Amino acid sequence: MSRRCASGRIRAAALLVLAAVCLAGTAPVLGAGICEEAFVRCFYDPDIIQFFNFMGSGGMFCAAGYVFCRTYVEPILG
Amino acid sequence: MILHKLTFAAAALALLAAGPGTPGPAFQAQARPVLSLRETLSIGGLDDDLLFQWTGLTVDRAGNIYVLDMMDDLLKKFDPNGKPAGRTGGKGLGPGEFLAPRLLDGTDRFLYATDQNVMGIMVFDHELKYRRLIRTPSLVSHLAALSDDRIAVTGLSMTGESAILIMDGEGKVISRWEYTERKSGFLQDSVSFAPDGRGGFLIAYLFQDRVERWSGPSARTWAKSYFGGEPVSTEKIGGFALPTETCFKDVALDSRGLIYVLGGNRAKHPGRDVLVLDSGGSLVQVLTLPEPSHCAYIDGKDRLYVRANDGVTIRRYEIRYE
Numbered sequence: 001m002s003r004r005c006a007s008g009r010i011r012a013a014a015l016l017v018l019a020a021v022c023l024a025g026t027a028p029v030l031g032a033g034i035c036e037e038a039f040v041r042c043f044y045d046p047d048i049i050q051f052f053n054f055m056g057s058g059g060m061f062c063a064a065g066y067v068f069c070r071t072y073v074e075p076i077l078g
Numbered sequence: 079m080i081l082h083k084l085t086f087a088a089a090a091l092a093l094l095a096a097g098p099g100t101p102g103p104a105f106q107a108q109a110r111p112v113l114s115l116r117e118t119l120s121i122g123g124l125d126d127d128l129l130f131q132w133t134g135l136t137v138d139r140a141g142n143i144y145v146l147d148m149m150d151d152l153l154k155k156f157d158p159n160g161k162p163a164g165r166t167g168g169k170g171l172g173p174g175e176f177l178a179p180r181l182l183d184g185t186d187r188f189l190y191a192t193d194q195n196v197m198g199i200m201v202f203d204h205e206l207k208y209r210r211l212i213r214t215p216s217l218v219s220h221l222a223a224l225s226d227d228r229i230a231v232t233g234l235s236m237t238g239e240s241a242i243l244i245m246d247g248e249g250k251v252i253s254r255w256e257y258t259e260r261k262s263g264f265l266q267d268s269v270s271f272a273p274d275g276r277g278g279f280l281i282a283y284l285f286q287d288r289v290e291r292w293s294g295p296s297a298r299t300w301a302k303s304y305f306g307g308e309p310v311s312t313e314k315i316g317g318f319a320l321p322t323e324t325c326f327k328d329v330a331l332d333s334r335g336l337i338y339v340l341g342g343n344r345a346k347h348p349g350r351d352v353l354v355l356d357s358g359g360s361l362v363q364v365l366t367l368p369e370p371s372h373c374a375y376i377d378g379k380d381r382l383y384v385r386a387n388d389g390v391t392i393r394r395y396e397i398r399y400e
Contacts, residue, residue, distance in 0.1 A: 033322075040316040060234045064194050064217050067234070067268050067284065068180065070324050071342075072133065075349040075370035076388045 034077060035069035112363050112400050113336075113354060115382060119394035121160040124387060128162065129154070131389040134182030136189065136223075137377035138204060144189055145392065146179035153179070153191060155206055166206040174200060174208030183223040190229060192218045198249075199229065212249040220270050222279075228252070230279070232269060240267040242279060255295045257281055264318050266310075270328045275335065282326035282339050285310045289326060289339055289359065302359040305344040324348075330376040332397060336362065338382070340374040352382075 042048055042062035121143065122129030130149030137143050141158030153176075155164040167176050178194035188209070189202040197217055201209040216233030223229055227247040240258040243251050258267050268284040278293040287307050291299040305325060312319040324342025327349065331337055337355040345351035349370030354363045371384035382395045 036313065036315045036320055036322075039318070039320065043316055043318075060217050061195065063265060064219065064234050066320065067219065067265065068194065071284065071327050072372040072389075074324070074343070075372070 033074075035066055035074060038069055039063075039066040113365060114398045114400070115365060115395035116398055117393060118381065118396050119160050119392075120386070121156055121392040121394075122387070122390050124390060128156075129390055129392065132385070132392060133180050133372075133389075134191065135373065135375050135383055135392065136182045136184040137375070137381075137383065138184060139186060139378060141377070141379070142204070143383070143392065143394075144182060144184060146176070146182050146191060148176075148179050151176040151179060153182075153189070153202060153206060155204075164206050166202070166208070171195070173211070174202070181218065181221050183221055185223045185226045187226045188223070190221060190223050192221060199231070201247075212245065212247065214245070214249065215243075215251075219268060222271060222273055224273060230271070230273070232271065234265075234268075242271060242281075253295055255279065255292060257290065257292065257298075262286070263312070263321075265321055270326070272329050272331050275331060280329050280331060280337055282329035284324055284326060284342065285321035287325045287344065289329065289337075289355070291357075291359065300359045302355075304339075304353055304361060305341075310344075327371075328373045328375075330374050330382075332376050332380045333378070334380075334399070338365075338374055338376060340371060 039062055042065055043059055048061070129145065130147055132145045132147050134146040135143065142163065143156040145154050145156070147154060151169040152165045152167045154162065157163045167174060167179070169175065169177065171177065176193050179191060180194050181192040183190050187203065189204065191200045191202065193200070194217065198214050199212040199218060199221065201212060203209060212229070214231055214233060219232050219234045221229060221231045224244070229245050230242050231245060232242055240256060242255040242257065244253045245251055257269070266285050269281050270284070271279045271281045274280050274291060276293065278291060278299070281290045281292065287303040287305045288301055289304065290301040293299050310321045310323045310325065313322050323344055325344045326339050327342050328340040329337065335357045337357070339353045339355065340349070341351040341353060342348060347366050349372070350367040352365040352367065352374055353361060354365060356362050367384055369386045373385065375383040377383070380397045382397055384393050386393045
């Protein structure tokens with residue numbers, strides 16, 4: 001196998017892995033309701049988590065938001 | 079940046095709130111209705127700026143109405159006729175300020191307010207003057223003011239507190255009422271609760287088809303289901319098993335001892351059906367509100383307060399007994 005061919009295969013494999021990682025990251029959100037989507041986005045937002053870790057509540061802020069969304073927002077969205 | 083992110087959801091809600099409402103005191107009658115509702119007051123509307131997106135509400139002995147508004151981050155006071163009587167707060171993390179105001183309850187002297195970002199309870203007096211912060215071990219998911227120096231709270235935690243904590247005015251835990259026998263899963267212990275007037279509590283589960291009455295810290299008087307009793311389904315999202323249905327959003331008690339439980343999306347009319355139970359938990363009647371609400375508050379004169387116009391309006395109804 002030539003060096004050029006091997007390099008192309010490595011690049012293709014890297015792209016495949018990257019695509020798989022991206023899809024895996026968005027898969028939980030695809031098809032979910034707005035409250036579930038908001039929860040996932042909250043939980044994986046480094047700014048929010050860092051801020052609320054500092055405040056002492058950490059990821060439970062996102063859980064509180066999910067409960068509020070289910071209780072308050074969902075009826076508005078129908 | 080973080081403030082912008084936190085206020086994004088509220089701004090989105092404001093846009094949603096601009097949609098048309100469906101006012102009108104139309105209720106579904108049972109075969110033999112025992113109770114009926116008559117609208118006696120409406121505060122806020124699509125044409126004014128009294129309320130934008132109210133969340134928590136409480137009413138004092140004189141009939142003054144206190145309400146938290148998450149759009150302008152204010153604690154607002156209205157007189158018994160619905161006229162504005164004061165406001166305080168504003169956006170921020172300082173004393174008496176809010177980023178995401180949520181729950182509100184009161185006693186003869188104090189008002190107790192929570193913010194989704196704060197592990198504690200803000201105390202105001204009836205003139206809306208901020209007094210102090212009562213620290214809590216976790217974010218507060220529900221609260222009930224029992225007296226001027228006793229508050230009952232439930233908290234959210236990853237491990238699941240599953241207990242109502244009775245705290246004094248300084249935040250010291252006086253007693254714990256464990257209300258689940260075992261770990262029931264992420265958020266499955268989310269409840270609303272209300273003092274039952276006999277020293278106990280009524281507990282309504284948000285993600286379980288269960289309403290319970292507790293007479294003491296380890297004394298459950300009864301537990302009943304009203305939507306078939308099937309477990310709420312969960313969806314594995316981002317590593318968490320999130321419950322996908324709501325069962326009961328709020329619980330309240332009137333002066334006659336009747337229990338009012340606001341149904342979630344398991345109810346025939348989600349957010350609109352109010353199950354009326356007798357003191358033993360038997361279903362007496364279902365009242366259907368004209369619009370969905372997130373809460374059902376009953377004051378000392380047996381008047382029911384609910385949401386209308388997607389949070390722009392408070393509706394007050396007199397509960398009429400046949």
